[in-house]
Structures are given as structure tokens and as C-alpha cells.
Amino acid sequence: MDVLIAGLRERGQLDDEPRRLLDVGCGTGCAAGCCGTSGGDGPPGWTRMVCLAPVLESKTRKGKGMNLSDRKKLVLRYYELIDAGSYDELFEMFDEDVVYERAGTRSITGKEEFQAFYMKDRRIAEGRHSVTTVVSDGDWVVARGTFEGVLKSGEEVSVTWADFHRFRKGKIWRRYTYFGDRPI
Structure with a gap:
């Protein structure tokens, strides 16, 4: 493992020291297989779990991806932009082939349809999202x-929601919205 890390660092592909966690891996249950074992160079019976997530998700991969923290920040920025009505910047976050599924409605496919939804079809006139939880794993955030606001009909609403964002090439490629109370 140390040879792999040194090689990545030599080629400029890694600038952060990966975290080494003895006997616990990354703590995510390694659903994505990001952790592995290394050993043999230490004392007899030496085995160490090494979290490879910083290697796999490093920002220094020369534009080949985003790290988990960047994805979380982008998703949080999405809610700020939507609440502010800053649509031009918001649309830049999404892949050209975006697919957006909202509970109880037909899928919105492609950036043009996605933009049309926000510019004219969205039922919300104004409001504010309060994000209580953000979790990321691999390409997903x-x-x-909760959302509190006013619909275009003038009705005041307060609903709970959950959004699933899948990333591709640094942009949101798939988005799924679920409402806990009622769809808006």
C-alpha cells in the first residue's frame, strides 16, 4: 500500500495523506469495496485496514472527479440557489442528460426539460429549504x-422531503425527490 501511495504522490495524483484506520476500515461497511488490507512489511501477523476513499475520491485526480465533501457542498449550494431564484448558476450544476423524478409526476428528462420545469412548471412561488441531513456514498448524495413557502396558488405549505442526487463527471446526473407529507 505504501508503494501505491508513493507512486500516486510522485505522479501528482495524491496530495493528502490517506487515513489509516487499524482494524476498522472506513466505517461505511465498504459497500463500494473502498477498503482493503495490507501487510507483510511489518511484524509477523501484521494486518492493517486501509481506507482507500481518500485515494479514490481525491480532488487531485486532475479533473477526473469530485471528492465526497465537494459533492455535499454542491448539493447544499443547490438549495441556496433555488431559494434565491438564481437559476443560471443552478442549471450549471446539472448534466445535459439529467433525469429528475418527483414522486407522483412524470420524469423530467434532459436539461432543456429540467430548465422548463423550474422556469414555468414548478408549483412553488417562493420559500426556504432547511436541510437537516446530508449523507454521501460514492456518486450519491x-x-x-423541510420546506416552508408559498405555492403559485397562494397556499402556504410546510413539507418534509428527501432528495437523492447522483453525480457523473462532477455534475448532478440523476435526481429523485420524495415528500413525507404531500407532493408539491
């Missing part, structure tokens, strides 16, 4: 929270 899940956010959960």
Missing part, C-alpha cells in the same frame, strides 16, 4: 429536510 442524499439530503433530507
Whole structure:
């Protein structure tokens, strides 16, 4: 493992020291297989779990991806932009082939349809998202929270929601929205 890390660092592909966690891996249950064991160079019977997530998700991969923290920040920024009505910047976060599924409605496919939804079809006139939870794993970021606002009909609403965002090439490629109270 140390040879792998040194090689990545030599090629400029790694600038952060990966975290080494003895006998616990990354703590995520390694659903993505990000952890492995290394050993043999230490005392007899030496085995260490090494979290490879910092290697796999490093920002220094020369534009080949985002790290988990960047994805979380982008998703949180999405809610700030939508609440502020800053649509031009918001649309830049999404892949050209975006697919957006909202509970109880047909899928919105492609960036053009996605933009049309926000510019004219969205039922919300104004409001504020409060994000209570953000979890990321691999290409996915899940956010959960509440929304309080006013619909275009004038009705005041307060709902809970959960959004699932899947990333591709640094942009949101798939988005799924679920409402806990009622769809809006």
C-alpha cells in the first residue's frame, strides 16, 4: 500500500495523506469495496485496514472527479440557489442528460426539460429549504429536510422531503425527490 501511495504522490495524483484506520476500515461497511488490507512489511501477523476513499475520491485526480465533501457542498449550494431564484448558476450544476423524478409526476428528462420545469412548471412561488441531513456514498448524495413557502396558488405549505442526487463527471446526473407529507 505504501508503494501505491508513493507512486500516486510522485505522479501528482495524491496530495493528502490517506487515513489509516487499524482494524476498522472506513466505517461505511465498504459497500463500494473502498477498503482493503495490507501487510507483510511489518511484524509477523501484521494486518492493517486501509481506507482507500481518500485515494479514490481525491480532488487531485486532475479533473477526473469530485471528492465526497465537494459533492455535499454542491448539493447544499443547490438549495441556496433555488431559494434565491438564481437559476443560471443552478442549471450549471446539472448534466445535459439529467433525469429528475418527483414522486407522483412524470420524469423530467434532459436539461432543456429540467430548465422548463423550474422556469414555468414548478408549483412553488417562493420559500426556504432547511436541510437537516446530508449523507454521501460514492456518486450519491442524499439530503433530507423541510420546506416552508408559498405555492403559485397562494397556499402556504410546510413539507418534509428527501432528495437523492447522483453525480457523473462532477455534475448532478440523476435526481429523485420524495415528500413525507404531500407532493408539491
